[in-house]
Amino acid sequence: MKRLDFSLLSVGELAAKLGVASATIRRWCRAGKLTETLRTVGNLRRFASCSFSHLIKKEERRSIGYARVSSHDQKSDLQSQIQRLKDSGCDEVISDLVSGLNCKKPGLKKLLEAIWGRTVSSLTLRHADRLLRFGKELVFYRCKQFNVSIQILDDPEGEAFETELVKDVITLMTVFSARLYGKRSWKNRRALEQTQSNSVPIGN
Structure with missing residues (x-):
């Protein structure tokens, strides 16, 4: 006995399956050509895959x-x-x-x-x-x-795993340091610009 697919598709997912735009799906719903299976709490349309199995191209998993x-x-x-x-x-x-x-x-x-x-x-x-x-x-x-x-397939890595973990930690520290120094540099530039804009030139 063939099992039916009762998974629910969003407007975008159904559009991708049918090869059309999301706006087309919504237009078909307003025209009565399509009917959603249910509405979510957020009032979003959901469509049962089995209702459109004759239209959706089957893809091998x-x-x-x-x-x-x-x-x-x-x-x-x-x-x-x-x-x-x-x-x-x-x-x-x-x-x-x-x-x-x-x-x-x-x-x-x-x-x-x-x-x-x-x-x-x-x-x-x-x-x-x-x-x-x-x-x-x-x-x-x-x-x-x-x-x-x-x-x-295999057990956790030994020395190679530890070596790469060290590299990842160094990468993480480098990225964090770059962002921290970049933020400080940005604040310093802003402070300098603010000081310059507030300064009043002294006349002769």
Whole structure:
């Protein structure tokens, strides 16, 4: 027996599935061509996927692996991670070469978009900290909500993990110091400009 998908889609999600603009979905609702399944407490429309299954193009969910290293001198380790993930049976491997403290990784963004788009069946990592140094538990929680299973291939890293953690701490201190000094510099400039604007020239 075929199971129906009763997951709820927002206006934007349904628009993306149907390949139209969000404004078009709202216009169709006003014209009676579409009917939302329910309204949220905030009065937002929600649509049941099963009601539009005949219109939505089916996409196969795939298993994705994610690999990451912090610096260019770890490229060999990155290739090792990628090969390990491929050997584990991942359909696709996404990788990043950037610090674990950086949340703006292009590969990570691509991964999250795929998970949010419900096209991922499983996420495989060689080590849990390859995803993020801090905050990975939140990503794992969202994966659970989207029925994405998590697989960690190896035990926590030893010396390599500690070495990279030291690098991340140094990076964090450097960024913090730069922002602190930048803020102080900005305040000093503002104070100087204020002093100059308030000064009255003495006539001859």
